[in-house]
Amino acid sequence: MFSRLLVCAGLLAVVLGAALxxxxxxxxxxxSSDIQPDGSxxxxxxxxxxxxxxxTAVLKQVGNVTVPVLQGSASWTDSEGVAHQVxxxxxxxGYQPQGSDLPVAPEIPPAIAKALEWIAAHPPPPES
Structure with a gap:
């Protein structure tokens, strides 16, 4: 899990570096940088x-496993003068980014939303 987080942070640094x-x-x-003995x-x-x-990263106990919780941001201006922030x-x-440049999923069409509601209201009978 921690290696995935480091990979995501590294990829963000590469993307920002490639734009320069x-x-x-x-x-x-x-x-500035501050690294604590506990891993935060x-x-x-x-x-x-x-x-x-x-x-920033702090350690969090989830069940019997300690996981890092990372929080961060990046901002830059592209070559066309447009400001970006993530x-x-x-x-x-998992990784949960937020920013106005990130794609947003389209709304669920009404017919599909209605079908999903019907399916939720009528679960299949249990198998015997």
Whole structure:
């Protein structure tokens, strides 16, 4: 589970890094990092082009397993001057991103919604 979360965070960093022009180095204006012995951590940075990213993690007991709960955000401006922001939580329920750039599923058509309601109201008889 923790490795999946790290992969997601790494992919986000790669995507943000790929959007940057490779010509001029971009200065880091501020950064901080704090790693605790229990495995919790916090880090953030802001670069000269306005890119910001931050992430925190705390450990949570779920049953008899300890899982990391990550929370973070990233914001940047693309080459066309459009600002983007993504925030996310990654915990025992998986990776849950939020942002206006993320796709949204279409509404369920009324006929299918009605069929689903009927199915829920009329469960199949138990098998004998």
């Amino acid at each position: 022009p490779a010509d001029d180095p971009i200065p880091i204006l501020s950064q 951590f916090q880090w953030n940075y802001e670069s000269g082009d306005g890119t910001k990213q931050e992430q 925030s996310y939580v990654a915990d025992e329920n």
